[in-house]
Amino acid sequence: MTAGPDAASGGTTYRILLIEDDEGDALLVEELLHDTGLRFELTTRATLAEARSRLAAGAPIDCILLDLHLPDVSGIDAVAAVRAMAPHTAVIVLTGLSEAQAGTDAMAAGAQDFLVKGKVEADLLHRTVRYAVYRSKTERASAEAQAARLRAEENARLERGLLPQPILDTSTVRVTSRYLPGAAMALLGGDFLDVVEGDDGLLHAVVGDVSGHGPDAAALGVCLRIAWRSLVLGGHRGDDLLHLMERILIAERGGRHMFATCTLLTLDQGAGTATLHLAGHHEPLLTTDEGTQEVAAAHGIALGILPGLRSWPPTVVALPPTGALTLYTDGLTEGHNGASSERLGVEGLLTLIEDLPPTDPAVHVDLLIERTHKLNAGRHSDDLAVLRLDWGDRPARP
CATH class of the missing domain: 3.40.50.2300 (Response regulator)
Incomplete structure (x- = not known):
């Protein structure tokens, strides 16, 4: 030289x-x-x-x-x-x-x-x-500017499909949702969520995660989210709903070996109950005046792993008059816990939540995501979706 x-x-x-x-x-x-x-x-x-x-x-x-x-x-x-x-x-x-x-x-x-x-x-x-x-x-x-613009436009299109406007008619439940790609300038992945109030007056919600990353996973996530909304509005529930979603996943994934996990939630504010179906997904968090804890619920198999098995047992959870349920994908817990090589996990997430000041639900979710990202320090790049449902004093049952 x-x-x-x-x-x-x-x-x-x-x-x-x-x-x-x-x-x-x-x-x-x-x-x-x-x-x-x-x-x-x-x-x-x-x-x-x-x-x-x-x-x-x-x-x-x-x-x-x-x-x-x-x-x-x-x-x-x-x-x-x-x-x-x-x-x-x-x-x-x-x-x-x-x-x-x-x-x-x-x-x-x-x-x-x-x-x-x-x-x-x-x-x-x-x-x-x-x-x-x-x-x-x-x-x-x-x-690079052109690529960033095209990526932003693509993210906006995917976000409209993965983060729809909730359909709420008479429900007083407050809905807070967040979705973040796993890495800066990355396309959104296969995480999806949705909230719909059915003709039965109950609130139905879903949070899911398609295996893999990139446009194929995102496209399948959008497909499953739209399918879920259509099926719920058509009156399908629980085991039957998950069976139809699995059939759609298998048809749309083609030759790709992709599967999806999800949590279905039906909230009956009048009865003070929530019915959960877990398809390979983890339990939601329940926040009450006494704090936040993970809900104990029966587990079922992820969609697309063993088609036709139909193993998705329901769990009915009693709810307090005032509280919140938080459904999320593993991008919130799989990051590192500070300088440690260990993952944050549910226990670490609950510890973070305990340290957060009482505040507006939307601010609370934003602070939680911010602190998990700070602890992770950019070492993990999974997508992240969070759905929080807050309710106040429920009306008396007729």
């Missing part, structure tokens, strides 16, 4: 990779770089294979000076190969005096600029390197 005379004096230092098999031409390029006054670090490789090894080493490169005639590749193929290896790095092609069209073709293939050997002066090389690096960074920033 060769460093420019001012490379240690601060300011911008250009990390340049020269791919040139002619030692004389390589020496001329190095001398020209010294004459430009640029701060630079120069690495020279004689073949594409050697350049590939250098780029694979991981150390960043700002600009590649590429000879079009290498022992193992030549012409536009050389440009395409280098662009494939370093798609976000500025590429300047070095052409011969007799290759009038080669430079233009190279730029059409993705190079930022070209220089003709024998006609390059220090000032020209100085400008070309600076502008090529600038254009490359601008193009990369533009591509």
Whole structure:
């Protein structure tokens, strides 16, 4: 590696990779770089294979000076190969005096600029390197902004499907829901939730999690959420509802080995009861004046694991006149518990809840998510869905 005379004096230092098999031409390029006054670090490789090894080493490169005639590749193929290896790095092609069209073709293939050997002066090389690096960074920033915009639009579409507007007619239950992707700038995953008040006057809720991440899991999560809402409004309940959801999951997953866990909840505020069906999912949390604890409920099998088994026993839970039920996916508990290598788990989650100040339900959920993320410190990236249902004094039964 060769460093420019001012490379240690601060300011911008250009990390340049020269791919040139002619030692004389390589020496001329190095001398020209010294004459430009640029701060630079120069690495020279004689073949594409050697350049590939250098780029694979991981150390960043700002600009590649590429000879079009290498022992193992030549012409536009050389440009395409280098662009494939370093798609976000500025590429300047070095052409011969007799290759009038080669430079233009190279730029059409993705190079930022070209220089003709024998006609390059220090000032020209100085400008070309600076502008090529600038254009490359601008193009990369533009591509990242475009990708972020498309990802945001996709997330918005998925969120409308995974986080619908609750259908509440006469119910006085307050609904708080949150959904977060597992990683920054990531697509939403397969977690889903929904709340519907049926024609029977009861409040029905679901929280579920499709195995896997990404658009396939999200699409299946949206499908199951819409299916659940349609089936509930059509009068299906409990075991029958889960059986139909499983049939839909099997039909929609195609050849992919995907399954889903979920918790179904039917809240009868008048009777003061909640009926639970757990399909491979964990129990919800019950908050009363005495604190928060996990509800004891019978477990059933996840949807799609053993189709046709239909093992989803119901559990009826007595509710206090005032309280809250929180349903959630495992993204809330599978993160790390601070500096420890252990997962937070339900016990850690309950400890966090005990330490939270009494506050509005929505603020309470936000604080809980914030503190689990702080403890996890970015070491776990599962999606997270939380649904909290709060009720006050229930009306007397007629």
